[in-house]
Amino acid sequence: MSRKDITSGNWAVAEAMRQINPDVVAAYPITPSTDIPMKxxxxxxxxxxxxxxxxxxxxxxxxxxxxxxxxxxxxxMTASSANGVALMHEIFPIAASYRAPIVFGLVNRSLGAPINIHCDHSDSMAERDSGWIHIYCEDGQEVYDTMIMAVRIAEHKDVLLPVFVCQDGFITSHCFEPVEFMDDEEVRSFIGERDPLFPLLDIDNPVAYGSLALTDYYFEIKRQQVEAMKHVERVYREVAGEFAKKTGRDYPVVDTYKTDDADHIMVIMSSAAGAAKDTVDRLREKGHKVGCLRIRLFRPFPAKAVVDALKGAKSIAVLDRAASLGAPAPLFTEIKGALYDAGIHIPANTYVYGLGGRDFFPHNAEEAFMDLINNNMSPEERYLGLRE
Amino acid sequence: MSSLKGWKDLPLATTVPASTSEKVQTGQWRSMRPVWNEEECIHCLQCWIQCPDKSIKATPEGKVTGIDYFFCKGCGTCAAVCPKKAIEMRPESEFIEQ
Structure with missing residues (x-):
């Protein structure tokens, strides 16, 4: 029997870890993910x-x-945030290249300076080319469920890649809300035992990891990682489908909210989607055909699912909780690229919001939606909730 | 380069099976090639003893039979220790196939 409890995003990760019962956890706590290794x-x-x-x-x-x-x-498994994630950076591409299926509870927090413990996505966005799978969660339930699914996705023989399970620092990690937990046995039968491909401890089949590969083989090994990433979406759908059958909770690679007939769509990630969806409801009551597309799987980027959701819109607003200083914001760049490849030109506004944990309110979402509705479109980056 | 494997034929995860450097073609690193003159060789095995990479090929009876160019890095120790100057170091460029 599943049970429902009031818990936080961090404790939901810790509870998933208890049920998964990993062989090894090596961690160095940092705010706001401290609760995970602590619990x-x-x-x-x-x-x-x-x-x-x-x-x-x-x-x-x-x-x-x-x-x-x-x-x-x-x-x-492990967990970290912000500058802790940044200090780990050197090892991330190596872990991906060694095809190490580590499941990582990443609690998003802004990178210094100034020192700031609150949420934005600058820490994980800086790792978007490190070869890891990135999944961004909206609430505690999704964080819990994703930790369990991530084990299966990471360890799948066609994938074998590490996974970041991202949640918003404090907003999700410290907010207490109802979360439905599976039975311990149910979790253990869902994830099964790990069946590693080339374990170093298999002394009958010795291998060396991380040998020198210069101009001769480095390129080919990177190409293998590209191939692994190509398998992720299929494996994700298989695992998420099986999970949905067991729990009734369905997690597509992108979460579409009233986008089917929408003229204007907001594209957003993680917890801020809540305010965006509420705003969709309120604007719909006033007769505006608006919708919200939440990107859950960010690496590999699910371009086809994004295009399918956006292709009927007259204009879109892409909201990034991270800036790419000196270039368009990360999510905006991906969205534009996906639409370009599909031969679709939709006017798009780009907004940066919530840096350093600045609150994102429904009126901020409404401001962006009203730009679309009033055809106030331009390519310049705009800022929501910023004092001029 | 044609003897190198493509990405589909490489083992995954940067792994090298068998975990031995014997199968790694370090001969590619060589800029000078030791060339053994069988006629001059007295099979004293100084080269076999001193070679840091076990690249001098010899029979169990102690007869030198040649040099393992797959593994030899071309350090020149064999040529330096040979009392008969039966090993000559020559530039690899002389051996590039036309």
């Missing part, structure tokens, strides 16, 4: 998991220990 260490201390919890001296060591354990054949 999980209680489970370890109470003997509720068999996990080897490695308490290291930095995030760089945490992800390095995770990588070594993962290529040894272990099921491995």
């Amino acid at each position: 999980f260490s209680e489970f370890v201390a109470d003997g509720l998991v068999d996990t080897n919890l490695v308490t290291v001296e930095s995030e760089h060591s945490a992800i390095s220990a995770c990588l070594a354990a993962a290529v040894s054949g272990a099921r491995v």
Whole structure:
């Protein structure tokens, strides 16, 4: 029997980790993801998991220990945020290249400076070319469910890639809300045992990881990673489909809200989609045909699903919780690229919002929607909730 | 380059099977090639003993039979220690196939 409890996004990750019972967790807590290793260490201390919890001296060591354990054949998880994520950066592309299926609870927080502990997506967006799968969650339930699905996606033989399960720092990580948990047994039968491909601990079949490959083989190894990414969407759909059958909770790669007949669509990610959807309802009551497209899978980028959702719109607004200083914002760039490849030209406004945890209110969403409705379109980047 | 594998034929995840450097073609690194003169060789095995990479080929009975160009990096130790100057270091450029 599943059970419902009031919990936070962080505790939902920790509870998923308890049920998954990974072989190794190496972590170095940092705000706002601190609760994840903190809560999980209680489970370890109470003997509720068999996990080897490695308490290291930095995030760089945490992800390095995770990588070594993962290529040894272990099921491995960790969590971090912001500057912790940035310190791990050196190891991220290596983990992807070693095809280490690490599942990572990434709690989005802005990168310094100025020092800021609140949410934006600058930490994970900086890792978008590191070769990891990126999934952005709207609420605690989705975070919990995605952690469990991520194990299956990461470890699938056609994928074998690490996964960031992203949630918004404080907004989702510390907000207490009802979350429905699966049974321990149900989770364990859903994820199964890890069946690693080239575990270092298989001494009858010795392999070396990470040898030097210069002009001769480096390029071919990157091409293999490109291929793995191409399989992700299919595997994602299989796993999400099976999960939906078990739980009734369905998570497509993009979440469409009243987009079918919409003239104007807002594209957004993570928790801010809540305010955007509320605004859609209020503007619909006033007779405006508006909708919201939330991008859940960001890497690999689900271009076809995005185009299918947007192709009928007269104009779109793309909202980024991260800036790409000196170039268009990351999500906006992807959306434009997907539409261009499909031969579709829809006028699009680009908005940056919520940097450093600046609140995103329904009136901010309404401002962007009214630009679309009033045909106030231009290519310049705009800012929501910023003082001039 | 034609003998190198394409991405579909490479093992995944940067792995190298068997975990031995013997199968790694370090001969590609060589700029100078040791050339063995069988007529001059007295099979004293100085080269076999001193080679840091076990690239001198010899029989169990102690007869030198040649040099393993797949593995030899061309350091020149064999030529330096040979009392008969039976090994000569020559530029790899002389051996490029036309």
